[in-house]
Amino acid sequence: MKFKAKILPLRTERVAVVLSQDDAAELGLLPGDRVRVSLDRRSFVAEVEIASEFVDQGEVGVCSFTAETCSIEEECVVEIVPFARPKSVEYIRKKFDGGRYERVEIGQIIKDISDGILSDVEMAAFILANEIVGMSDDEVQWMVEAMVENGERVSFDRGGVVDTHSIGGVPGNRYSMITVPTVAAAGLLIPKTASRAITSASGTADTMEVLADVNLSVDEIKEITERVGGVIAWNAAAGIAPADEQIIRVEYQLEISPKPHLMASLMAKKVGGGAKFIAIDIPIGRGAKIENIDLGRSFASSFMEIGRKLNLKVAATLSDGSQPLGNAIGPALEAKEVLNAMEKKKGGDLVEKAIGIAGILFEMTGVATNGYMHARKIFESGKTLEKFREIVAAQGGDENVGADDIPVGDKIYTLKSTVEGAVVAVSNKSIVKIARTAGAPKDKGAGVYVHKKRGEVVNAGDPLLTIYAEKDWKLDNAIEVANTKQSFDISGVIIEKLSYGRWWP
Numbered sequence: 001m002k003f004k005a006k007i008l009p010l011r012t013e014r015v016a017v018v019l020s021q022d023d024a025a026e027l028g029l030l031p032g033d034r035v036r037v038s039l040d041r042r043s044f045v046a047e048v049e050i051a052s053e054f055v056d057q058g059e060v061g062v063c064s065f066t067a068e069t070c071s072i073e074e075e076c077v078v079e080i081v082p083f084a085r086p087k088s089v090e091y092i093r094k095k096f097d098g099g100r101y102e103r104v105e106i107g108q109i110i111k112d113i114s115d116g117i118l119s120d121v122e123m124a125a126f127i128l129a130n131e132i133v134g135m136s137d138d139e140v141q142w143m144v145e146a147m148v149e150n151g152e153r154v155s156f157d158r159g160g161v162v163d164t165h166s167i168g169g170v171p172g173n174r175y176s177m178i179t180v181p182t183v184a185a186a187g188l189l190i191p192k193t194a195s196r197a198i199t200s201a202s203g204t205a206d207t208m209e210v211l212a213d214v215n216l217s218v219d220e221i222k223e224i225t226e227r228v229g230g231v232i233a234w235n236a237a238a239g240i241a242p243a244d245e246q247i248i249r250v251e252y253q254l255e256i257s258p259k260p261h262l263m264a265s266l267m268a269k270k271v272g273g274g275a276k277f278i279a280i281d282i283p284i285g286r287g288a289k290i291e292n293i294d295l296g297r298s299f300a301s302s303f304m305e306i307g308r309k310l311n312l313k314v315a316a317t318l319s320d321g322s323q324p325l326g327n328a329i330g331p332a333l334e335a336k337e338v339l340n341a342m343e344k345k346k347g348g349d350l351v352e353k354a355i356g357i358a359g360i361l362f363e364m365t366g367v368a369t370n371g372y373m374h375a376r377k378i379f380e381s382g383k384t385l386e387k388f389r390e391i392v393a394a395q396g397g398d399e400n401v402g403a404d405d406i407p408v409g410d411k412i413y414t415l416k417s418t419v420e421g422a423v424v425a426v427s428n429k430s431i432v433k434i435a436r437t438a439g440a441p442k443d444k445g446a447g448v449y450v451h452k453k454r455g456e457v458v459n460a461g462d463p464l465l466t467i468y469a470e471k472d473w474k475l476d477n478a479i480e481v482a483n484t485k486q487s488f489d490i491s492g493v494i495i496e497k498l499s500y501g502r503w504w505p
Helices: 021-027 064-070 088-096 103-114 120-133 137-149 176-185 204-209 218-228 242-254 259-272 293-309 331-344 348-365 371-381 383-394 428-437 472-484
Strands: 002-007 016-020 034-039 042-051 059-062 077-083 162-166 190-194 230-234 277-284 313-320 411-416 421-426 447-450 463-469 488-491
Touching: 002 064, 016 021, 021 042, 021 077, 042 064, 059 064, 088 103, 088 120, 103 120, 103 137, 103 242, 120 242, 120 259, 137 242, 137 259, 137 293, 162 176, 162 190, 162 259, 162 348, 176 190, 176 204, 176 230, 176 331, 176 348, 176 371, 176 383, 190 204, 190 218, 190 259, 204 230, 204 331, 218 230, 218 383, 230 383, 242 259, 259 277, 259 293, 277 293, 277 348, 293 313, 313 348, 331 348, 331 383, 331 447, 348 371, 371 383, 411 472, 428 447, 428 463, 428 472, 463 472
Parallel strands: 002 059, 016 042, 162 277, 190 230, 277 313
Antiparallel strands: 002 077, 016 059, 034 042, 034 077, 411 463, 421 488, 447 463
């Protein structure tokens, strides 16, 4: 049947069309069924929604996302026919029954996700099956290969291509914004493709976007990397491993991230980005994605084995993930802290982690036998900052930008300690919750600055954290969260008071 397109003032992050009840009945369609939509010798698969209003008989409604993604204009004529349930759904059911994917099966599942054929419900089933049953290293390898095959890929004309990535879960974890220019300053190529925030207050792409454009194509990533040595770009904008973005979107709704998916997501981004040597950061500790050191070692072993199967050199580090890295949480605050560290040539745990991982990449590639000292020398010489400014300029930013030039939210509140003692723990989840409530990452200037970290002495009245927001009402909401969520565990000499009965008159 042929229909006239009607653009609806709605936006969903999936390809879908809306039909009237009469048209849906004539085609034998129910909500959630799939159809093939054809126009101008092009076609795509979409989910069906049925409405009693908004569209008339003979019209097909499309939201702005579908219109943009599929190049549909108002009143253009399209042909719609029912589309059978894909074979990949049977493969997902097979995993639920305890089975093992064959290479062709996982390949078809990832292709159908990349092409927008699987519904959110079917992707949720895929995620849950792999969370419950698990996947072998071979299956993860095949998933990585399929993700890369169904997306854009960067290839370089010369060797020495390295990269780093963290499995995440730690607020303020922007070490790569220092590692990338340090490594590039040594003559290696480091095309860093990064993610935006999913559940955190800022992803590396969100923070870099404060300073420069991160929406780069694969051709731009290649050109900039070969010209200045490095890049920090958003992987989704480049079209690298598009299935990964769809899977992550559903995982966010489910609030789970299966180990096989986490590994495949990371490795697919690195393979798609052209890296041959990869340093993986695995934060562990209370409040991190991985709280147990043995589980962290298991992850590291799996990453290295999958890397071997993909002909990659992989090194993994277990880092402290029990509290924020650095002190700033939120896009502008983190960008300010990163620049400040490079300008002053010091920055505590943020700098230590950054140069430590740069050192690992130097040792992996034979640049230096003592990678850490080589990385520190580059950082302290000012070459890291110089190279970072080159990268910012190459990505369309101001190469002369300094830490003091970055604006942050002007709505401010400081939470102070009411007790004396030492900080025993800082809650990652509470800090992130406060920062997101303040508006991060959407509001670039919103976030939290943590004044005290584990082991530091606190006096009554000392500032614990400062909240920054761009809107008064968001600051009010963040203050409420800060006053109800325990972000700091402060211990004095007396741990607990116990008594039996009354001892006073």
